[in-house]
Amino acid sequence: xxxxxxxxxxxxxxxxxxxxxxxxxxxxxxxxxxxxxxxxxxxxxxxxxxxxxxxxxxxxxxxxxxxxxxxxxxxxxxxxxxxxxxxxxxxxxxxxxxxxxxxxxxxxxxxxxxx
Amino acid sequence: xxxxxxxxxxxxxxxxxxxxxxxxxxxxxxxxxxxxxxxxxxxxxxxxxxxxxxxxxxxxxxxxxxxxxxxxxxxxxxxxxxxxxxxxxxxxxxxxxxxxxxxxxxxxxxx
Numbered sequence: 041x042x043x044x045x046x047x048x049x050x051x052x053x054x055x056x057x058x059x060x061x062x063x064x065x066x067x068x069x070x071x072x073x074x075x076x077x078x079x080x081x082x083x084x085x086x087x088x089x090x091x092x093x094x095x096x097x098x099x100x101x102x103x104x105x106x107x108x109x110x111x112x113x114x115x116x117x118x119x120x121x122x123x124x125x126x127x128x129x130x131x132x133x134x135x136x137x138x139x140x141x142x143x144x145x146x147x148x149x150x151x152x153x154x155x
Numbered sequence: 156x157x158x159x160x161x162x163x164x165x166x167x168x169x170x171x172x173x174x175x176x177x178x179x180x181x182x183x184x185x186x187x188x189x190x191x192x193x194x195x196x197x198x199x200x201x202x203x204x205x206x207x208x209x210x211x212x213x214x215x216x217x218x219x220x221x222x223x224x225x226x227x228x229x230x231x232x233x234x235x236x237x238x239x240x241x242x243x244x245x246x247x248x249x250x251x252x253x254x255x256x257x258x259x260x261x262x263x264x265x266x
Binding site: 071073075081082083084085088090096098099130132134136137142143144145146147148149 | 199
């Protein structure tokens with residue numbers, strides 16, 4: 041199993057450009073999450089999904105969009121990139137709460153710089 | 156208002172000392188509480204997970220406790236070593252699956 045795979049690992053964007061961060065998991069997990077981590081700070085929840093076709097906002101959703109058309113994939117879309125979106129983005133998945141512990145598995149992160 | 160708070164933000168101790176990291180949360184309807192370790196420039200490593208029905212979990216020199224009534228969890232590290240230097244993050248999972256992190260405690264263990 042590859043676990044949670046994020047692409048790209050690094051990206052530089054110009055202000056106003058758009059891009060999609062990809063996240064895929066091969067563990068058949070129902071729950072998936074997107075976080076951002078600014079330097080010296082903890083992780084802030086952007087969006088999360090408890091199953092295919094279901095998404096919900098986290099703590100800092102503005103400027104981002106997500107979709108969950110399959111169990112495996114949970115892409116994060118940045119529209120009109122701004123310098124404030126410079127951060128490291130982490131995707132995570134969990135088997136969910138029903139019958140499981142809800143343990144979280146993380147991708148290695150995607151470092152995004154907006155200039 | 157911060158849903159999950161960690162105190163202190165930073166801690167420096169001499170090698171061999173026992174130490175306690177604190178995590179408090181505002182929503183008592185939790186499913187579980189998880190502790191992670193993050194080394195500089197790296198991803199997160201899961202350390203311990205405490206289910207809401209449990210009071211503590213142990214792994215080696217680490218012991219995590221959970222008190223839902225007071226909204227607190229502690230991570231106890233025994234006989235600290237320089238290799239324990241890292242940022243430690245707690246995360247609360249709600250009954251709806253929403254998972255929120257604290258800001259982290261950066262630990263430095265000096266030889």
